[in-house]
Amino acid sequence: MTQEIAPLLFDARRLLVYVENLDRAIAFYRDVLGFKPLREAAGTNFEFATSGAPLVLHRDGRAAPEPRARGGFVPSFQVVGGIHQLIETYRERGVRIVNEVMEVPHGWLAFISDPEGNVLQIYQAKGANG
Numbered sequence: 001m002t003q004e005i006a007p008l009l010f011d012a013r014r015l016l017v018y019v020e021n022l023d024r025a026i027a028f029y030r031d032v033l034g035f036k037p038l039r040e041a042a043g044t045n046f047e048f049a050t051s052g053a054p055l056v057l058h059r060d061g062r063a064a065p066e067p068r069a070r071g072g073f074v075p076s077f078q079v080v081g082g083i084h085q086l087i088e089t090y091r092e093r094g095v096r097i098v099n100e101v102m103e104v105p106h107g108w109l110a111f112i113s114d115p116e117g118n119v120l121q122i123y124q125a126k127g128a129n130g
Contacts, residue, residue, distance in 0.1 A: 011053070012052060012053035013053055014047075014053050014054055014055075014056045015050070015053055015054070015055045015056065015075050016056050016058050017055065017056070017057050017058065017061075017075065017114070017116075017118050018058050018059075018060060018061025018062075018116075018118075019057050019058065019059060019061045019063070019114075019116045019118070020059075020061050020062055020063040020116060021063065021115075021116070022043065022044075022046060022057060022059040024115055024116075025046075025057045025114060025115065025116060026046050026057060028114055028115055029048055029055070029057065029114070030048070032090070032093045032094070032095060033090070033095070033114075035048035035049070035050075035055060036048060036049040037049075038054055043059070044058065044059050044060070045057065045058050045059070050077065051078075055075065061116060063115070063116040063117055064116065064117030065117065066117060067096055067098045067111075067113035067117050067118075067119050068113075068117050068118065068119055069119075074111075074119050074120065074121050075120050075121070076109075076120075076121040076122075076123050077120065077121070077122055077123065078123045078124065078125065079122060079123070079124050080124070081124065082124075083101055083108050083109075083110065083122060083123075083124035084101055084108075086122065087100070087101055087110050087112075087122065090112060095112050095113075096112060096113040097110065097111075097112055098111035098112060098113050098119055099111040106125060106126060107123060107124050107125040107126045108123070108124045108126075109121055109122065109123045109124070110122045
């Protein structure tokens with residue numbers, strides 16, 4: 001008799017983003033996007049606070065001259081309100097906007113890129129000051 005295995009529920013431990021130039025990436029996420037620094041690990045990792053698992057920049061990636069296509073793993077960060085203004089602020093700061101704010105049935109989302117070509121989703125749920 002085979003015992004059924006219950007579905008595993010995982011807690012996200014870390015959100016890894018691989019980068020080639022760690023110093024440039026740290027400055028971008030901290031100074032341009034506004035992430036709050038947590039800690040550095042011997043020049044190979046740098047952690048930023050989120051409302052859940054930390055965002056970790058990890059050296060040893062390969063930068064791309066253009067934003068990578070939306071495929072594979074794309075970290076998504078929810079904002080409480082003002083996604084349109086946030087994207088405009090990012091545009092003024094020189095952030096590459098991959099896809100402008102678009103409405104979906106459950107909210108609004110936009111895609112941006114870091115200087116390494118990694119794509120991030122910014123999301124605002126409907127009813128969150130939208």
